[in-house]
Amino acid sequence: MLINVLDHGSTSQKINAAKKMFRKAKARHSIGDSSGYQLLKAEEKEKAITFDSSLPLKNTAKELNISPQQVMQANAIHQPDIVIGLDWPIRKLDNGIQKQLEFYKKLKFNIPWAFESFAWKNALVPHAQYFQPLQSYTLDHVDIFLNEIRGVHFDGVSMPVRTLKPLELALFLVSFYKRGITRVHLLGTSSLPVIVMCAYAAWNLFEWVSLDSTTWRYAADKMSFLNPLDLSRIDLRTSVHVPPTALNLCPCPFCNGQSFQAIQAITPRRDKLQMLREHNWLAIANLVNDLYANGYTIPNLEKELRFRCRNQRQVDSLINTLSVVDALKDCDISLLQTVLASNPKGRQRSRLVGRQTCFA
Ligand SMILES: [Zn+2]
Numbered sequence: 001m002l003i004n005v006l007d008h009g010s011t012s013q014k015i016n017a018a019k020k021m022f023r024k025a026k027a028r029h030s031i032g033d034s035s036g037y038q039l040l041k042a043e044e045k046e047k048a049i050t051f052d053s054s055l056p057l058k059n060t061a062k063e064l065n066i067s068p069q070q071v072m073q074a075n076a077i078h079q080p081d082i083v084i085g086l087d088w089p090i091r092k093l094d095n096g097i098q099k100q101l102e103f104y105k106k107l108k109f110n111i112p113w114a115f116e117s118f119a120w121k122n123a124l125v126p127h128a129q130y131f132q133p134l135q136s137y138t139l140d141h142v143d144i145f146l147n148e149i150r151g152v153h154f155d156g157v158s159m160p161v162r163t164l165k166p167l168e169l170a171l172f173l174v175s176f177y178k179r180g181i182t183r184v185h186l187l188g189t190s191s192l193p194v195i196v197m198c199a200y201a202a203w204n205l206f207e208w209v210s211l212d213s214t215t216w217r218y219a220a221d222k223m224s225f226l227n228p229l230d231l232s233r234i235d236l237r238t239s240v241h242v243p244p245t246a247l248n249l250c251p252c253p254f255c256n257g258q259s260f261q262a263i264q265a266i267t268p269r270r271d272k273l274q275m276l277r278e279h280n281w282l283a284i285a286n287l288v289n290d291l292y293a294n295g296y297t298i299p300n301l302e303k304e305l306r307f308r309c310r311n312q313r314q315v316d317s318l319i320n321t322l323s324v325v326d327a328l329k330d331c332d333i334s335l336l337q338t339v340l341a342s343n344p345k346g347r348q349r350s351r352l353v354g355r356q357t358c359f360a
Pocket residue numbers: 250251252253254255256279
């Protein structure tokens with residue numbers, strides 16, 4: 001279970017609601033996130049933002065206040081197993097120069113906050129693992145940041161994946177592996193490609209891989225039903241015609257044998273939303289568990305994906321990327337970068353290229 005400082009630790013009411021949630025969920029693992037995401041949203045909404053530990057934590061329509069000290073004070077209340085330091089996320093931008101400016105602008109905050117978060121974590125939640133957030137557009141940015149925060153002894157890293165393509169994500173993961181990082185938390189999206197990468201990484205690169213996102217909730221808010229096989233979306237707004245030949249084969253307790261037409265017609269809207277949120281959450285959780293359970297080798301993962309996915313070209317591409325990664329993960333990262341960028345078409349060919357270049 002993942003909580004965050006502003007939503008679950010900023011007022012006594014929110015703290016009590018989170019305590020109740022912990023009691024009910026009985027989660028095996030818990031993570032305390034720092035609310036960097038809320039900070040990013042506040043920036044986009046042009047709220048007045050302060051980082052003053054002498055003022056109360058705050059996130060209203062017009063203001064946000066947070067600091068590394070307060071992040072760890074909130075974590076001290078709930079005592080999660082893993083805590084994440086405060087960071088200011090980089091925004092999704094297209095232009096290379098803008099990305100550089102954004103990275104360096106946020107770096108000025110993210111460097112001191114890494115030291116402060118780590119120090120306050122050691123003082124207030126000493127038994128928790130400390131995960132360091134990384135805000136980087138490129139591998140060079142990772143180098144720059146990690147070089148600046150030497151002395152922060154993190155147990156793992158957390159990184160947003162919402163702006164990354166599967167190829168780029170693969171490169172980042174291998175780069176972490178080569179740096180000796182053993183625990184990784186990814187956030188921002190629960191798409192099939194990200195889950196496939198996570199399943200591979202959990203078996204082959206790291207001791208710990210965790211993933212969080214609001215995909216299940218946002219999809220439900222748009223009245224989308226996630227297909228439990230491959231997470232493709234089925235639009236169940238009442239205005240949309242769903243052909244009677246489309247069958248809902250989901251065995252989950254929330255679907256409970258209902259047809260798409262029946263789900264489409266659920267009233268009131270609140271009940272339909274709740275049903276879709278519950279189904280979507282379970283669809284993602286089951287896919288993660290199934291791919292991890294059956295994905296201990298790339299051929300096994302491929303077999304599972306071939307059975308599940310309607311989009312077989314996406315499977316070709318994912319398996320291709322993983323085969324290259326698997327062949328080159330212990331070689332120089334620039335080689336992996338070159339081979340992935342050349343985007344070889346066939347899996348067999350990419351394996352060959354990988355082995356020849358790496359071991360010849
Ligand atoms: Zn279901």
